[in-house]
Amino acid sequence: MINCLQKKGHSANGKKDVLIGKGACGMNHPSLSSVKHEVTYRFIGGAPENGILSCGFMRKKSAQKSQIDFVIPYYSCFLLLQGSGEYWDETGARAALTPGSVCQRLPNRRHSTRVDGDGSWLEFYISFGKGVFDSLKSLELVQETVPVGRFADPLSLLPLFHGLLSRMSAAPDPLLAACLLEAQQLVLTLTRPRDPRPGLSPVIIRACELLEKDSGSELPLPMVAERLCVGYETLRKQFQREMHLSLEEYRQSRRMTTAQMMLLEGEPVKAVAKALSYSDAYAFSKQFKRFCGSSPSVYAQSLLQKP
CATH class of the missing domain: 1.10.10.60 (Homeodomain-like)
Structure with missing residues (x-):
C-alpha cells in the first residue's frame, strides 16, 4: 500500500493543509454499475468491540453520509471503488480519497471521512474486533501510522469481495472463524506493500x-x-x-x-x-x-x- 498521507501544515508555497494523492474521480466502470448496496453484520463472541465481524459493499449517495469526528471501538478498513472525498484525523493527517484509496479506520482514533455528494461513492469495507487488530499490530502486519494508502488494481479484488460477503452472510456461527481469517487476509492484501521489502534492490x-x-x-x-x-x-x-x-x-x-x-x-x-x-x-x-x-x-x- 502506497502512503498517501500528508500531515496538516504549510507547504513550500505557504499554503496550509495541502492534499496529496488527489486525482480524477473516475467514471462509473461497467463492472461496478451492477454492484448493489449489500452488507452483513455478524458477531463471533466476547466483548462487542472484539466480537464484531462485518463486510460489504456500501454506496453513499450524498454528502450527508459523511462521518465527521467519528470514533469507533473496533477496526475497519475500506477500499474506495468509485467516488471521491477526503480523510482527516486527530493526528493532523489528511488525504484525498479517490478510486483505489485504502482507508483504515483505527480503533478509538477520532477521524472524519467526507463524501463528495455526486452519488457515485462505492466502497467495500471489512470490520473486525480491536483484539484482532491489536494482534496484527503487535506482529507489525498493520501500521497505525499509515491510515490511508492506495491499491493499484482495485477491480481485480471484486471476486474476492463478493466471495467473502457471500460466505460471511451464509456461514453458521461455528464457521465464522474461517471468515475472520479470510477477512484478515484481505485486509493485509489491501494494506501491505506487495514488495515485502520496499525500497531495497x-x-x-x-x-x-x-x-x-x-x-x-x-x-x-x-x-x-x-x-x-x-x-x-x-x-x-x-x-x-x-x-x-x-x-x-x-x-x-x-x-x-x-x-x-x-x-x-x-x-x-x-x-x-x-x-x-x-x-x-x-x-x-x-x-x-x-x-x-x-x-x-x-x-x-x-x-x-x-x-
Missing part, C-alpha cells in the same frame, strides 16, 4: 533471503555473493548501504530471532546451540547475551514467569 532482497535460510549452516559470505552472481566487495558495500547492517550482523540477528523462537517453544539451550551450528552452548550463550541483553537461560525463565 532485488539483489539485496535475495541476499536477505539467503542469509535467513542460512541461519544454522554458516554459508561463507563470499559464497552468498557467488550465488547472486555479484562480487563480494560489491555486495558487502551495497548491503551495508541499504540495510545499515553488515552481512554478518544481519545473519546473526536472524539467528538470534530463530533462537528466541526455539526458546519460546521450550527447547533446551544446548539443543538451540546445536541447531544453529554453534560449537558449544557457551559460545551460543555469549552471542545471545550480546544481541538480546540476557543469557538464553534467563530469557527462557522470563518467558515461563509471564502469565
Whole structure:
C-alpha cells in the first residue's frame, strides 16, 4: 500500500493543509454499475468491540453520509471503488480519497471521512474486533501510522469481495472463524506493500533471503555473493548501504530471532546451540547475551514467569 498521507501544515508555497494523492474521480466502470448496496453484520463472541465481524459493499449517495469526528471501538478498513472525498484525523493527517484509496479506520482514533455528494461513492469495507487488530499490530502486519494508502488494481479484488460477503452472510456461527481469517487476509492484501521489502534492490532482497535460510549452516559470505552472481566487495558495500547492517550482523540477528523462537517453544539451550551450528552452548550463550541483553537461560525463565 502506497502512503498517501500528508500531515496538516504549510507547504513550500505557504499554503496550509495541502492534499496529496488527489486525482480524477473516475467514471462509473461497467463492472461496478451492477454492484448493489449489500452488507452483513455478524458477531463471533466476547466483548462487542472484539466480537464484531462485518463486510460489504456500501454506496453513499450524498454528502450527508459523511462521518465527521467519528470514533469507533473496533477496526475497519475500506477500499474506495468509485467516488471521491477526503480523510482527516486527530493526528493532523489528511488525504484525498479517490478510486483505489485504502482507508483504515483505527480503533478509538477520532477521524472524519467526507463524501463528495455526486452519488457515485462505492466502497467495500471489512470490520473486525480491536483484539484482532491489536494482534496484527503487535506482529507489525498493520501500521497505525499509515491510515490511508492506495491499491493499484482495485477491480481485480471484486471476486474476492463478493466471495467473502457471500460466505460471511451464509456461514453458521461455528464457521465464522474461517471468515475472520479470510477477512484478515484481505485486509493485509489491501494494506501491505506487495514488495515485502520496499525500497531495497532485488539483489539485496535475495541476499536477505539467503542469509535467513542460512541461519544454522554458516554459508561463507563470499559464497552468498557467488550465488547472486555479484562480487563480494560489491555486495558487502551495497548491503551495508541499504540495510545499515553488515552481512554478518544481519545473519546473526536472524539467528538470534530463530533462537528466541526455539526458546519460546521450550527447547533446551544446548539443543538451540546445536541447531544453529554453534560449537558449544557457551559460545551460543555469549552471542545471545550480546544481541538480546540476557543469557538464553534467563530469557527462557522470563518467558515461563509471564502469565
